[in-house]
Amino acid sequence: MTPALETKYVFTITACVGEVTSAGDTGIGERRIVPIVGGEVKGEVNGKFCAIGADFQIIRPNGLMEIEARYAFETDDGAVVYVDNRGVRFGPIELLQRLSRGEPVDPKLIYCHTVPKFETGHEKYRWLMQHIFIASPARHGDRVVIDVHQVL
Template sequence: CIPITGGRVSGRLTGRVLAGGADWQVLRPDGMADLDARYMLETDAGAHVEVWSRGLRVATPEIMVRMAAGEPVDPSAYYMRTAMRFETAAPDLQWLVSRLAVGFGERRPDRVLLTVFAVD
């Protein structure tokens, strides 16, 4: 279990990732990692959004070793994708509840960067 300690959200939503979430990972010997992250966002307007993200990361054993050592790795050297669902009581964010999103992930030495697209 990897703790989620915070972050920023920018784009159609702006705000921050709250500390307290986690990413449960199952690392497989074939280089695939099953990812299951749950965390909360707080928008700049003060609304709270729960995020459930299920995905996978696939890399060669050599790339996995480099990532585990904290080395920078070009995202073209691995595959990291996630499907996301959202829950919120905020009336102006109900569009999130009825959408799936797809995220393209990048594992950096000090953080994970997700580029997320709503699937309409």
């Protein structure tokens, strides 16, 4: 028997987002670009967002959202960490429509999970590249709060 899957909470990412830009229906769904305009990381790693990043989304006709967020943050001690965070969001269509309009929705009612991958040349944070992480994002108006857990 294989060991049970275990995780531990490591930090929370709060990404402040700007206005959505839509490229329209591309044949596989609506392509949306959501700029990430700021934010912070708090927990075992602490830092502030660099002035770059966006979430490149595809919203399928059934409401399933494919998430592909790419951004970077600088830790309090000066390391730059690049993040490629991919996953899916899905739920009842009326709740997804409310989220799209910026209205509040209880995050427990929406399935949303991502797998962030980290890159850095800073030795202190190499452990971020040597583990698998799973995250639970929740959209709150002008920000996304992402609890990141390390798979042990």
